[in-house]
Amino acid sequence: MPDTTATTTAEWKQPRASFDIWGPYALLVVAVLTAAGSAAAVGMSRGEIFVAVVLVIVALVLQAGWSRWARERPMPGRASACFYFARWAVGFALTWLNPFFAFYAVTGYYTAARQLPRRLVLPGLCLTAVTMAGSEIGGMPPHGLVLWFGFAVVLGANAGLVLLFTRYADQEQARARTQAATICELERTNRALQQALDENAALHAQLLVQAREAGVADERRRLAAEIHDTLAQGLTGIIAQLQVVSAAPDEASAREHVGRAMDLARHSLGEARRSVHNLAPVDLADAGLPEALKSIVAQWGERTGHRADFTVTGTAQPLHDEVSATLLRIAQEALSNAARHARCSRVGVTLSFMGDVVSLDIRDDGRGFDPLAVPARTRAGGFGLDGMRARAERIAGSLTVESEPGHGTAVSARVPLVGDDR
Incomplete structure (x- = not known):
């Protein structure tokens, strides 16, 4: 100092x-x-x-x-x-x-x-x-004893005032030194805080880059799963049907297998279009998350012929694009899993706004499964649950799955409620 x-x-x-x-x-x-x-x-x-x-x-x-x-x-x-x-x-x-x-x-x-x-x-x-x-x-x-006595009294009064005001001045100086030291310490702390904020900003930018890269990797894995589960299987089926045609004993049998091959081709084409459509959340282009979820739930019900309900609880708020896209993808993946694996007759989707958290719940009354067996299935080539969990964790959220054989499945994603800052 x-x-x-x-x-x-x-x-x-x-x-x-x-x-x-x-x-x-x-x-x-x-x-x-x-x-x-x-x-x-x-x-x-x-x-x-x-x-x-x-x-x-x-x-x-x-x-x-x-x-x-x-x-x-x-x-x-x-x-x-x-x-x-x-x-x-x-x-x-x-x-x-x-x-x-x-x-x-x-x-x-x-x-x-x-x-x-x-x-x-x-x-x-x-x-x-x-x-x-x-x-x-x-x-x-001073001339005379009286004046000398008066001089002593006056000098004592002056000396007393000097001591009193000197004490006050010393206290003021001590307070001034303490205040100066406090100001210096605050300035040092502010500089350290600003440095930490700058470092945090750089780290945040780096994390955003990593999150984008992780998102790209997730999308590639999801597309690989989509191609494996739909297009590759459809093409395999078409090839099998055409191979049967070449060995068909009569024209009627050949036409039957050709028809099956065409059906498989149409189905694969539809799956290809759906995969391309899902590359970007176009459902969010002209609507908020509640409207987009309501739309995909209704489309899922029409496509599968099963009952599908959508509910919003709490006061709906505009969400950041990344939050909306993440929850929409999780809902699409969960509904896709329900259609392919659950054998359910009813699905319910609930979007809940709860203070500083937004929750998405997807429930079905299907056959269920053992969640402890998911890691083994993932190693065998599954993508769904791990992909949904990775999406939620990438924006500081979490995903839980509750299920048991014969009692349906409930998928719940909870993420921070980050508003749209535009």
Whole structure:
């Protein structure tokens, strides 16, 4: 921490230090005018007046030289202490000649803290108090026991006030140093916090890039599963039917197998179009997530001939595109699994807005399965559940599956409710 007891050249130019430059001149002018007007009343002789004029010139030269020299030097120091006591001596001598010169001597009260080292501040103030006490009893030296007693009382009062105000000044300086240290610590903490925020922003950008890359990988795996489960199987079936045609015993049998091959080709074409359609969530292009989910649930019901219900709970809110796309993909995957594996007669989809969380639940009354067997199926080439879980976790969400053989399946995805910031 920097030394707060030193006054640098910059501090010298601050308004609080301007008194050190112009204040003594103004007080000296007031002292000269009042002393000149009271010289006869005080009983100053010509010799005393001459000495007073010489001392005033000394005070002016001393102050002018110090003002020029102090602009280039730090305070307090040995030089500033010498100047302080020299000025006190001049002020004490002038006040001895005429009590009204105390107007000039009082300067010591205001400059001691800036011009004296800490250990000399109190002695310097007490010397100024001696000068002021001599002025307040009518001049130095006191004549008679009563005046000496009065001088002692007045000096004690001045010294007491000096001690009191010095204590207050020390407390203020301690508070100022504490405040300066606190401000420095806050600035350091703010710089560290800003650095951490910058690092977090860079890390967030990196995570977004990784999330996009992971999303691309997920889409590739999903498409691989789609091709494997639909197009590849359909093409295999077409080839098998055409192979049978070549060995058919009659035309009717050949036509039957050709018809089956055409049906398989149409079905595979439909699956191919569906896969291309699902490359991007076009359902969200002109509608929000609730409307898109309602549409795909209704289409699923029409396509499978099973009952499909969709419900929204809570107050629907616009969601960030990534959140909407993730939940829509999870719903599509869950419905696709239900159509292919569940053998269900009814599906219910519920979208729930709950404070800072949005939940998507897909339930069916199908044959169910053992969730503990999913890892083994995944290693065998399945994609659905792991893909849905990866999608949810990529946006800091989670996915749970509850199922048992003969009692249907419930898939629940919970993700943070991140609003649309557009």
